[in-house]
Amino acid sequence: MANIAKMLTATRGRGRWDWTDWASYGYLILGVCIMFGPVLWLAASSLKSESGLSEYPPSLLPTEQVRVSVPGYASPLPLFTIDAGERAGKQLAEIRRIGIQAQMVDPADPKAVIRVPVDGRTKVMRVHAAWDNYTDLIAKFNFGRYLWNTVFITTIATVLTLLVNSMAAFALSKYRFSGRDAVFLIMLATLMIPPTIVLVPNYLIIATLGLTSNPWGVIWPAVATPTGVFMLRQYMLTLPDDLIEAARMDNASEWRIYWRIVLPLSAPALAVLAIFSVMWRWNEFLWPMVVLSRSESFTLQLALNSFQGELTTAWNYLLAMTVLTLLPVTVVFLVLQKYITQGIASAGVK
Amino acid sequence: MATLNLRNLVKRFGDVAVIHGISFDIDDGEFVVFVGPSGCGKSTLLRMICGLESITSGEVLIDGDVVNDVPSARRGLALVFQSYALYPHMTVYQNMAFGLENLGTPKAEITARVSEAARMLQLEAFLQRKPTALSGGQRQRVAIGRAIVREPKVFLFDEPLSNLDAELRVGMRGEIAGLHRRLKTTMIYVTHDQVEAMTMADKIVVLRAGRVEQVGAPLDLYNHPANQFVAGFIGSPRMNFLAGKAAIMGGSIGVDVPGVGVIMTHASADGVAPGAAMSVGIRPEHVLGGRAGWNTVTGEVASVEQLGGMSYIRLAGPDMTAQLPGQTRLGFGDTAEMNLPPDALHVFDAEGISLPRSWTGAAPAELRQTA
Numbered sequence: 001m002a003n004i005a006k007m008l009t010a011t012r013g014r015g016r017w018d019w020t021d022w023a024s025y026g027y028l029i030l031g032v033c034i035m036f037g038p039v040l041w042l043a044a045s046s047l048k049s050e051s052g053l054s055e056y057p058p059s060l061l062p063t064e065q066v067r068v069s070v071p072g073y074a075s076p077l078p079l080f081t082i083d084a085g086e087r088a089g090k091q092l093a094e095i096r097r098i099g100i101q102a103q104m105v106d107p108a109d110p111k112a113v114i115r116v117p118v119d120g121r122t123k124v125m126r127v128h129a130a131w132d133n134y135t136d137l138i139a140k141f142n143f144g145r146y147l148w149n150t151v152f153i154t155t156i157a158t159v160l161t162l163l164v165n166s167m168a169a170f171a172l173s174k175y176r177f178s179g180r181d182a183v184f185l186i187m188l189a190t191l192m193i194p195p196t197i198v199l200v201p202n203y204l205i206i207a208t209l210g211l212t213s214n215p216w217g218v219i220w221p222a223v224a225t226p227t228g229v230f231m232l233r234q235y236m237l238t239l240p241d242d243l244i245e246a247a248r249m250d251n252a253s254e255w256r257i258y259w260r261i262v263l264p265l266s267a268p269a270l271a272v273l274a275i276f277s278v279m280w281r282w283n284e285f286l287w288p289m290v291v292l293s294r295s296e297s298f299t300l301q302l303a304l305n306s307f308q309g310e311l312t313t314a315w316n317y318l319l320a321m322t323v324l325t326l327l328p329v330t331v332v333f334l335v336l337q338k339y340i341t342q343g344i345a346s347a348g349v350k
Numbered sequence: 351m352a353t354l355n356l357r358n359l360v361k362r363f364g365d366v367a368v369i370h371g372i373s374f375d376i377d378d379g380e381f382v383v384f385v386g387p388s389g390c391g392k393s394t395l396l397r398m399i400c401g402l403e404s405i406t407s408g409e410v411l412i413d414g415d416v417v418n419d420v421p422s423a424r425r426g427l428a429l430v431f432q433s434y435a436l437y438p439h440m441t442v443y444q445n446m447a448f449g450l451e452n453l454g455t456p457k458a459e460i461t462a463r464v465s466e467a468a469r470m471l472q473l474e475a476f477l478q479r480k481p482t483a484l485s486g487g488q489r490q491r492v493a494i495g496r497a498i499v500r501e502p503k504v505f506l507f508d509e510p511l512s513n514l515d516a517e518l519r520v521g522m523r524g525e526i527a528g529l530h531r532r533l534k535t536t537m538i539y540v541t542h543d544q545v546e547a548m549t550m551a552d553k554i555v556v557l558r559a560g561r562v563e564q565v566g567a568p569l570d571l572y573n574h575p576a577n578q579f580v581a582g583f584i585g586s587p588r589m590n591f592l593a594g595k596a597a598i599m600g601g602s603i604g605v606d607v608p609g610v611g612v613i614m615t616h617a618s619a620d621g622v623a624p625g626a627a628m629s630v631g632i633r634p635e636h637v638l639g640g641r642a643g644w645n646t647v648t649g650e651v652a653s654v655e656q657l658g659g660m661s662y663i664r665l666a667g668p669d670m671t672a673q674l675p676g677q678t679r680l681g682f683g684d685t686a687e688m689n690l691p692p693d694a695l696h697v698f699d700a701e702g703i704s705l706p707r708s709w710t711g712a713a714p715a716e717l718r719q720t721a
Contacts, residue, residue, distance in 0.1 A: 022573065055678065096450070226475075240433060240435065242431045242432075242433045242435035243435050243437060245402050245429075245431075245435070246429070246431060246435035246436075246437075246496075247403070247437075247448070248421075248422055248423060249400065249402075249422055249423060249427070249429050249449075250423070250448050250449035251423035251424075251452040251453050252423075252448070252449075252452045252454055253450055256452060258446070258520070261437060264439045265439060
């Protein structure tokens with residue numbers, strides 16, 4: 001805690017605030033607002049009720065108009081405060097609005113209908129966190145199922161990506177064979193092809209294999225990524241050949257060299273690739289939408305999309321689910337980020 | 351316990367040959383040092399012996415068996431790398447145990463062998479540490495320990511001391527020599543440092559540009575260098591060479607050095623044509639101060655280094671260094687006289703080949719030894 005406070009009040013000189021301090025803090029605060037503002041807005045809005053979301057002007061806090069039940073009326077009526085006239089200060093409920101006039105009723109005297117001009121009143125607002133956005137999501141929709149589908153696809157695809165990519169990278173960085181550079185270049189060249197172009201051929205393969213509407217249909221095509229191979233290869237090139245030769249002298253099989261020496265030493269690069277892979281798989285939308293057609297095999301992203309209908313959009317659920325969808329990726333990033341800066345390979349060699 | 355024979359070994363990278371047909375034998379329990387300037391192929395030769403580098407042609411025999419196609423792990427050798435090549439993510443114990451684990455050695459035996467090696471190398475206190483937490487000398491000992499636990503037939507060292515500071519190097523030199531005395535295993539040691547070679551070896555192999563220049567015991571190489579390269583490479587400071595022309599004097603060669611005069615030697619004049627290009631070599635420690643009946647060189651002092659117990663005096667024109675005992679009053683710019691005793695002189699022909707002596711006396715160093 002003391003460290004954080006010290007960091008947040010650090011200055012250039014000793015205690016004195018230089019203009020550069022103001023400038024850098026201003027710049028950093030601006031950055032935080034630009035980066036973090038939308039996320040904060042999203043999180044706050046996800047707690048607004050459906051009517052709260054359509055309020056104008058929008059507010060940061062989740063507010064909504066107070067509604068009261070009036071005897072003789074089926075649904076709760078929105079409450080207003082009258083600004084002027086003989087009923088100034090009174091709170092009336094609106095029955096309906098006709099042009100610039102509104103028919104209103106006093107909740108204390110439900111019999112009499114009162115006519116009020118619409119610009120002579122203000123809404124009665126209250127702060128209300130609509131937690132039912134979240135509880136409904138879990139109760140009414142098959143949220144657990146979507147979450148499981150996404151977690152399954154993300155985890156398995158990431159593990160397989162790390163395994164397959166690191167094996168390819170090991171071969172491309174530590175073995176000398178003819179055509180090695182050609183293989184590497186061809187692999188890199190696939191980076192130039194947009195995924196939409198291979199969408200149809202990929203789908204045909206998946207369909208032939210009978211993997212449509214199956215999470216494995218989403219997993220397999222994503223396992224080999226040129227970016228991952230490239231990243232891991234570049235990292236493995238920095239591992240000293242001496243280590244591998246030492247292991248070879250130590251009677252280690254090629255698999256053991258890969259598993260016991262190369263993989264542990266590539267941990268920083270693997271962590272980076274793991275973060276990327278989790279983000280890619282978690283956020284992937286187009287390919288799962290093509291492959292997964294039945295709603296019980298949907299991922300969270302597809303379920304999110306299904307909230308957005310052609311005519312109506314359930315914004316409150318959409319926002320709540322977006323927040324839930326963001327959380328796991330954030331956690332993964334927080335846990336693995338320390339590996340990014342950590343280099344352990346060059347330690348034992350000189 | 352093993353013998354090692356190299357038969358006409360050749361190594362080519364593409365069209366470039368780096369090892370040109372090397373043959374020699376190493377006896378059981380010998381400590382052999384490969385020495386040569388950097389780029390002479392000594393490390394490549396070592397890697398060919400241990401199987402990390404393929405053999406273009408020729409044969410490597412261990413205990414009489416050709417091992418060209420045997421994978422390095424099965425040759426029964428252990429290599430200590432110049433960079434140590436310790437696995438940075440494993441503890442010292444795991445580093446030493448890794449090779450045995452790969453062989454499927456029982457756990458109890460691994461523990462026993464590792465603790466034995468750790469005791470021998472005084473590493474017991476560090477077994478649970480990672481290599482990063484060790485000093486250079488300790489890492490070096492772990493690397494040696496990793497080799498010892500495998501109980502190899504031959505130990506190979508690839509410039510193991512070059513990353514250590516001077517003081518540690520002297521200490522580790524003694525430790526490796528002591529290790530060889532205890533284990534009595536055949537050891538091959540690669541270095542570019544002729545002092546390491548002289549102090550540790552039973553047998554030195556001098557290499558240059560992929561060829562063997564001379565194989566022999568350290569003092570043989572010092573006393574009877576086969577050619578000018580070995581003469582210059584072995585010994586510190588290096589041997590002085592004076593170039594001139596042959597003048598036959600009786601049965602011996604005199605070398606007429608421009609600006610100095612004729613230098614009398616004991617090299618045999620058999621088959622030497624007068625006027626042929628010759629050079630005469632003398633080690634700085636064999637140069638005597640002052641004037642004698644012959645072979646006196648007079649020159650201007652270019653620099654003086656006083657070490658207290660001895661002094662190095664460098665003359666300009668003829669360019670030569672003398673190591674004189676004790677301290678000297680000579681200073682920069684003084685004229686000094688040096689005497690080159692004939693029995694300490696080496697004579698080399700135009701190709702740099704050492705010429706035999708006309709009388710079969712001992713070399714001067716050997717004379718001093720007996721004195």
